[in-house]
Amino acid sequence: MAELHVALEVNGEHRxxxxxxxxxxxTMLREDLELTGTHVGCDTSQCGACTVHVDGRAVxxxxxxxxxxxxxxxxxxxxxxxxxxxxxxxxxFWDKHxxxxxxCTPGMIMAAADLVARNPDPSEAExxxxxAGNICRCTGYHNIVAAVREAAAVMRGAAASA
Amino acid sequence: xxxxxLGAPVKRVEDPRFISGKGRYLDDIKLPxxxxxxxxxxxxxxxxxxxxxxxAAKAAPGVVAVITGADIPYNPLPMAWPAGGASGIQNxxxxxxxxxxxxxxxxxxxxxxxxxxxxxxxxxxxxLIQVEWEPLPAVTDAxxxxxxxxxxxxxxxxxxxxxxxxxxxxxxxxxxxxxxxVVVSQRLVNHRLIPNPMEVRxxxxxxxxxxxxxxxxxSSQTPHIQRLLLAAFVMGVPEQKIRxxxxxxxxxxxxxxxxxxxxxxxxxxxxxxxxxxxxxVETRRESFGSTIHxxxxxxxxxxxxxxxxxxxGLRVRTLANLxxxxxxxxxxxxxxxxxxxxxxxxxxxxxxCEVTGVYTNTTxxxxxxxxxxxxxxxxxxxxxxxxxxxxxxxPAEVRRRNFLPPDAxxxxxxxxLLTAVNGSKLYxxxxxxxxxxxxxxxxxxxADMAARKAEARARGKLLGVGLSTYIEVxxxxxxxxxxxxxxxxxxxxxxxxxxxxxxxxxxxxxMGTQPQGQGHETTFAQIVSHELGVPMEDIVVQHSDTQGTPxxxxxxxxxxxxxxxxxAVKAAAKIRxxxxxxxxxxxxxxxxxxxxxxAEYRVxxxxxxxxxxxxxxxxxxxxxxxxxxxxxxxxxxxxxxTDNCTFPFxxxxxxxxxxxxxxxxxxxxxxxxxxxxxxxNPMIVDGQLHGGIAQGVGQALWEEAVYDDDGQxxxxxxxxxALPRAEWLPSFELDETVTPSPVNPLGVKGVGEAGCIAxxxxxxxxxxxxxxxxxxxxxxxxxxxxxxxxxxxSAKGGQA
Ligand code: FES
Ligand code: FES
Numbered sequence: 029m030a031e032l033h034v035a036l037e038v039n040g041e042h043r044x045x046x047x048x049x050x051x052x053x054x055t056m057l058r059e060d061l062e063l064t065g066t067h068v069g070c071d072t073s074q075c076g077a078c079t080v081h082v083d084g085r086a087v088x089x090x091x092x093x094x095x096x097x098x099x100x101x102x103x104x105x106x107x108x109x110x111x112x113x114x115x116x117x118x119x120x121f122w123d124k125h126x127x128x129x130x131x132c133t134p135g136m137i138m139a140a141a142d143l144v145a146r147n148p149d150p151s152e153a154e155x156x157x158x159x160a161g162n163i164c165r166c167t168g169y170h171n172i173v174a175a176v177r178e179a180a181a182v183m184r185g186a187a188a189s190a
Numbered sequence: 191x192x193x194x195x196l197g198a199p200v201k202r203v204e205d206p207r208f209i210s211g212k213g214r215y216l217d218d219i220k221l222p223x224x225x226x227x228x229x230x231x232x233x234x235x236x237x238x239x240x241x242x243x244x245x246a247a248k249a250a251p252g253v254v255a256v257i258t259g260a261d262i263p264y265n266p267l268p269m270a271w272p273a274g275g276a277s278g279i280q281n282x283x284x285x286x287x288x289x290x291x292x293x294x295x296x297x298x299x300x301x302x303x304x305x306x307x308x309x310x311x312x313x314x315x316x317x318l319i320q321v322e323w324e325p326l327p328a329v330t331d332a333x334x335x336x337x338x339x340x341x342x343x344x345x346x347x348x349x350x351x352x353x354x355x356x357x358x359x360x361x362x363x364x365x366x367x368x369x370x371x372v373v374v375s376q377r378l379v380n381h382r383l384i385p386n387p388m389e390v391r392x393x394x395x396x397x398x399x400x401x402x403x404x405x406x407x408x409s410s411q412t413p414h415i416q417r418l419l420l421a422a423f424v425m426g427v428p429e430q431k432i433r434x435x436x437x438x439x440x441x442x443x444x445x446x447x448x449x450x451x452x453x454x455x456x457x458x459x460x461x462x463x464x465x466x467x468x469x470x471v472e473t474r475r476e477s478f479g480s481t482i483h484x485x486x487x488x489x490x491x492x493x494x495x496x497x498x499x500x501x502x503g504l505r506v507r508t509l510a511n512l513x514x515x516x517x518x519x520x521x522x523x524x525x526x527x528x529x530x531x532x533x534x535x536x537x538x539x540x541x542x543c544e545v546t547g548v549y550t551n552t553t554x555x556x557x558x559x560x561x562x563x564x565x566x567x568x569x570x571x572x573x574x575x576x577x578x579x580x581x582x583x584x585p586a587e588v589r590r591r592n593f594l595p596p597d598a599x600x601x602x603x604x605x606x607l608l609t610a611v612n613g614s615k616l617y618x619x620x621x622x623x624x625x626x627x628x629x630x631x632x633x634x635x636x637a638d639m640a641a642r643k644a645e646a647r648a649r650g651k652l653l654g655v656g657l658s659t660y661i662e663v664x665x666x667x668x669x670x671x672x673x674x675x676x677x678x679x680x681x682x683x684x685x686x687x688x689x690x691x692x693x694x695x696x697x698x699x700x701m702g703t704q705p706q707g708q709g710h711e712t713t714f715a716q717i718v719s720h721e722l723g724v725p726m727e728d729i730v731v732q733h734s735d736t737q738g739t740p741x742x743x744x745x746x747x748x749x750x751x752x753x754x755x756x757x758a759v760k761a762a763a764k765i766r767x768x769x770x771x772x773x774x775x776x777x778x779x780x781x782x783x784x785x786x787x788x789a790e791y792r793v794x795x796x797x798x799x800x801x802x803x804x805x806x807x808x809x810x811x812x813x814x815x816x817x818x819x820x821x822x823x824x825x826x827x828x829x830x831x832t833d834n835c836t837f838p839f840x841x842x843x844x845x846x847x848x849x850x851x852x853x854x855x856x857x858x859x860x861x862x863x864x865x866x867x868x869x870x871n872p873m874i875v876d877g878q879l880h881g882g883i884a885q886g887v888g889q890a891l892w893e894e895a896v897y898d899d900d901g902q903x904x905x906x907x908x909x910x911x912a913l914p915r916a917e918w919l920p921s922f923e924l925d926e927t928v929t930p931s932p933v934n935p936l937g938v939k940g941v942g943e944a945g946c947i948a949x950x951x952x953x954x955x956x957x958x959x960x961x962x963x964x965x966x967x968x969x970x971x972x973x974x975x976x977x978x979x980x981x982x983x984s985a986k987g988g989q990a
Contacts, residue, residue: 048310064218065211067440069388070474074908077388105211118209122201125873128881129707130208131388131440137209152921160917163908165388165441166707168884168945169916171877 034098038063039107047094053087054078056094057104065105065134069163076162079135080104086142088135088161105134108141116179116186117141126175128166136162140176148184150176192788196720196936199873202712203726213438216392216409217471224394225254227459227470228312229452230302230319231479232294235328235514235551235901236341239292239321242302246318250304252311254463256319257303259289262458267449268423271522273353273547274611282347284549286515288424288454293326295343295514296553297901298479300451305459305468328551328901332488332511335550343514343549352512352547353521357529359605362540366503370494374576379970380565382486382511382895384478384911385558387706389440391481392471395456399465404457405433411446411704412744417736419449419518425457436734442706443885444557445481447746448518452480478906483895484558486511487524487565493573494540499581499588506532506543506569513554520556521547526672527562527663527747530607534570535623535661535839536592541605551901559885560662560943561747564950567660571951572968575656575958579967585955586631589659593623600834600932614671618661618837619933622865626927627659630841630863633923647963651847653858654960658952661839664940665752669831684831685750686740687757689718689765691824693811695804697722697729699761702742703754704734708878708942710750713870714758717936721762722803723788740827748940751870752933756830759935764826769806775817776801776809836931836939840864842883842948844956853979855891855957860920864944865927868937875941876924882945883922888914890953894972961985 031046038061045060057063057080066089069077078089081103089102109115117140120126127133136159143150143158150158155176156169164172207213244256264287272281289300302319306312327341334340335350343350367373394407404427410416413434421429439446452470459468472480487508494503510524529543560567574592578585594601600617602608608616631637639655646653669683686702699718703710711731719726733739745754766786773791774781783794792800806824809815813822845859862879869875892912896904905911930937950971957973958966964985969977 050310058218062220063211064215065213067215067389068217069390070908072474072907072909075388075474105209110210111206111212114209121209122205125202125877127205127208128709128877129387129389129439129441130204130213131215133208134211156916156919160915163388163913163915165386165443165885165913166881167877168880168882168914168922169919170880170884170921173916173921 032095034094036097036099037101039103049095051094052090053092053094053097054089057089063104063106067131067134069131074163076139077132077135079138079162081138081142086139105137108137115141116182117144117176120175120179120182124171124175124178126167126172132162132164136164136172144176144180144183149180192719192723192725194720195716195726197869198871200712200716200726200871202709203715204709204711215389215438215440216394216407219394219407219437221394221396221467224467224469225305225307225463226309226312227456227468228304228309228316229300229470230316231476232297232299232301234294234323234325235297236326237294238324238326239290239294239301240324241322243320244302247304247315250315250318252307253304253315254307255305255459257289257459257462259287259291259301262288264288264424264454264458267451267518268419269516269518270419271519273355273521273525279353279355281353281521282344282351284344284347284515286451288451288458296479296551297903298553299514303455303459305463330550330552330897330899330901332509332548332550335548336509343551347549350549352516352549354544354546355525356542356544358542358607359540360542362605363503363505363542366540367492367494367505370502371497372495372580374493374495374580376491376572376576376968378489378491378569378572380485380487380489380568381971383484383558383889383893384895385443385445385481385484386913387441387443387445390472390474390477391446391450392469393453393456394467394469395460396467397457397461397465403431403433405435406453406457407435407437408453409439409446410436411439411442411706411746413704413734413736414702414741415744416449416453420453424449424454434736436704439706443559444484444561444746446706447744448482448556475907478903479553482517482556483513483553484555485565486555489569491569491573493577495577497581499577499583499591501536501538501577501592503540504532504538504573508545510545510547511550511552511555512547513552514549515554517554517556520554523557523562524565528566531563531566531661531663532570533603533607534567535594535621535659536570537594537598539604541607552897557746559882559946563662563943564886564947567658567947568951568954571658571660571955575955576968579962585657586627586636589627589657590624594621596622610671616671616834619834619931620929621837621839622927622929623659623839626839626863626865627841629925629927630843630861633925634843634845634859634861636843646847650850652850652960652963654846654848654956654958656844656952656955656959658842658948658955660842660948660951661837662748662944662947664748664836664838665832668833683743684829685753685757686742686827686829687761688740688827689761691765691803691807693808695728695807697724699729699731699758700739701731701733701754702740703750704745706745708750709871709874713874716870717755717758718762721759722765724803748942751938751940752836753830753832755936755938756832756934757828760828760830761826764828765824768824768826769803772806772810772820773801776806832933834933836867836933838864838866838939838941838944840944840948842952844949844952846953846956846960848957848960848978850982853975853982855973855978857887857891857920857953859923861923862948863925863927865929866941866944867929867931867939870938878941879924879945880922882943883949884914884919886946886949887919887953889950890971891973
């Protein structure tokens with residue numbers, strides 16, 4: 029199969045990859061760019077484990093061809109924050125025990141970060157609605173909701189004092 | 191001195207890697223020269239394989255090898271937990287092979303495999319394999335499979351029977367029914383579930399021709415057991431030649447306990463292709479057929495009671511659908527882990543239970559979160575409500591009249607439910623059931639329910655409230671009970687821990703247990719910090735690799751907090767003991783005069799004559815001056831075999847609203863008061879409860895594995911199988927009572943399954959309560975809108 033050339037920005041760095049046309053964005057991120065923090069939990073676009081940001085919006089990267097991401101800016105969990113410079117959502121997931129096995133966590137954090145960027149003070153119902161496309165089998169969502177609320181409060185506080 | 195972290199809600203040390211995308215799960219591992227394996231699975235539920243033509247697949251791009259069952263010399267997979275074991279009950283055993291050879295027994299059984307350069311090439315080549323099938327009639331329902339004229343799956347299992355097992359006192363139970371004032375009977379279906387951890391399963395098999403050794407990375411709860419089973423039972427390879435490694439495991443819930451065909455297949459494939467590592471990762475849809483299912487019971491329950499609601503007898507007959515072949519411990523789940531706790535927290539004087547295991551053309555069934563105990567809890571908790579309903583007594587009051595009193599412990603079940611066939615006994619270790627129930631009733635505002643029902647009815651909603659006053663059994667153990675008499679694995683059930691204090695004073699703890707999200711790296715560090723007085727940041731907890739960790743039986747059945755903690759506490763005690771002896775040597779004192787506080791070893795009466803554990807470790811590691819008979823280094827291993835299981839308990843209360851127009855059910859409140867004894871980390875305990883509650887609610891309201899009559903799995907993807915979503919659940923209201931377990935050295939019991947054991951019955955009781963004003967006495971789960979709507983329509987005499 030003839031390969032396609034994809035050029036894009038990933039976590040702030042310019043990257044160029046040759047991929048088979050059928051390659052999914054998630055496959056390119058995991059296999060070609062070795063960013064394995066983005067997970068694959070299903071094959072029907074149900075679970076959200078693969079959620080990344082494409083041009084600032086949360087997208088299930090298993091529903092996008094790598095070729096469609098040409099020219100975009102992609103942020104994965106690795107680019108959102110690292111130990112020592114965690115994003116408030118990451119920090120709140122840690123503080124509030126918003127994860128157990130951690131498999132859904134990167135996608136869940138990326139979905140939550142997108143919500144809080146658009147809605148700085150989401151209600152419990154809004155949070156539950158925003159992450160309804162992300163399945164967690166471990167936590168029953170209770171502490172995920174608590175973590176997102178906490179992160180939103182921290183981010184509002186930071187914005188107010190900035 | 192380090193602050194005592196035992197019992198504190200310490201943030202998890204696992205989390206930094208998981209929240210930053212640096213976890214390392216099976217599919218994240220890439221090895222040099224790695225090839226990829228894909229498995230061709232049966233499209234038929236029941237068929238003979240006439241021939242397999244692999245020639246076109248072999249010629250496809252990137253293909254390295256094509257494998258069929260005939261190529262593989264291994265034995266069928268082992269079945270390690272026969273029903274009844276040494277009690278002489280016949281088990282008609284059929285287990286899968288690495289690939290099926292002559293016939294398939296369910297849709298999804300593997301029949302051929304391709305090894306290729308890339309995963310996509312392997313999948314592409316599968317389509318070129320030609321199988322000539324002879325389809326056979328299929329049966330998927332246990333009751334139909336036992337009927338005359340049903341399709342027969344296995345020659346050695348007439349009428350598709352796997353076993354007939356029983357427990358309890360038949361004569362006493364018959365007598366209780368003969369004299370009963372009231373008898374209540376009901377058929378209960380505990381439907382089939384699909385575990386669906388968010389990480390699917392996978393393996394990387396690697397054979398090294400240079401050493402003749404096999405290494406397998408597997409998403410497993412039990413690496414040590416898999417080494418034993420693969421070596422001694424499947425492959426015929428010496429055990430020391432196999433190494434099993436579980437990397438980070440993305441959830442399991444029982445589904446990753448077992449010896450699976452793909453494990454043997456990936457190792458065989460690696461050897462076949464000259465020692466290249468071979469990776470197989472199931473797709474989610476594949477997982478629906480290739481990883482075990484859970485539950486699937488049809489039960490007939492009869493309850494004998496007095497008019498005051500005292501239960502005098504319980505008679506249970508259950509058909510357990512075990513699938514097309516047996517999984518590793520399939521028969522143990524609906525027998526030992528089910529029948530033996532059917533009396534729950536109640537003083538029911540006479541109980542008898544019969545279970546028939548049945549083959550059907552469905553995916554194999556084994557332990558799924560709770561494993562037998564949710565099924566038992568469902569039976570006895572529905573039974574309590576049916577008695578309450580029959581007699582017009584409040585369900586909480588019926589429970590109160592039947593609870594074992596707080597002075598009943600240790601409790602020896604009079605029907606012999608907890609007595610193994612050789613007379614060896616287990617006891618319910620502890621309990622105090624009423625305070626937990628009263629607390630939950632108060633939290634839920636139970637006394638005001640009548641007013642709330644009326645208010646809801648005015649809005650077109652049927653409000654229902656349901657109780658589940660469950661008990662749980664933690665710690666599949668002890669060996670003398672579960673192994674020696676054949677009630678269990680036919681294996682021991684102890685756990686292990688090794689602690690090393692290095693020259694720098696830093697501590698490495700290695701465990702035989704295997705986490706899948708429970709936070710063992712945090713909780714065992716808390717325990718060892720408490721025991722040795724070393725700050726948590728100086729401790730690392732390791733696990734998951736048969737090379738470098740002591741043998742352990744793995745993590746399932748909520749056994750790690752009972753059995754595993756015992757091992758860690760003992761290993762720490764051995765470290766303290768040796769450090770104390772060496773401190774006496776260093777301080778030129780008598781060992782009996784050395785007192786230990788935290789990490790300080792002091793001479794009694796002379797508080798400045800002291801050594802820290804770090805100083806002792808340093809000197810003992812250098813070993814320039816060790817007394818005669820003392821070995822260098824602080825390095826101790828302990829094995830712990832508990833004397834008894836632990837029995838957590840509690841009361842869960844669900845409040846639901848059923849829409850009378852649409853049949854839609856909403857869980858509006860969930861209250862849980864659990865008694866899991868002392869807590870190592872209350873934050874983690876709450877998290878386990880939350881997740882368990884959600885899974886149990888999932889069974890009651892949404893999740894269901896559905897087969898058509900031909901054995902096609904209709905709910906075979908996440909599009910069709912409804913896992914709980916954030917939007918469908920409320921936040922949960924949790925509280926506790928604390929009754930320490932006398933069995934465990936820390937007083938802890940275990941919590942991995944409690945939520946899931948309790949919540950299904952609570953929600954089922956709530957929905958049935960909501961429907962009772964319409965004259966509906968019992969509706970089976972799951973309470974989908976369509977099912978509830980139909981029931982409402984028929985109750986109202988409409989067209990349904
Ligand atoms: S992998 Fe499940 S939604 Fe993308
Ligand atoms: S933490 Fe395991 S799936 Fe969410």
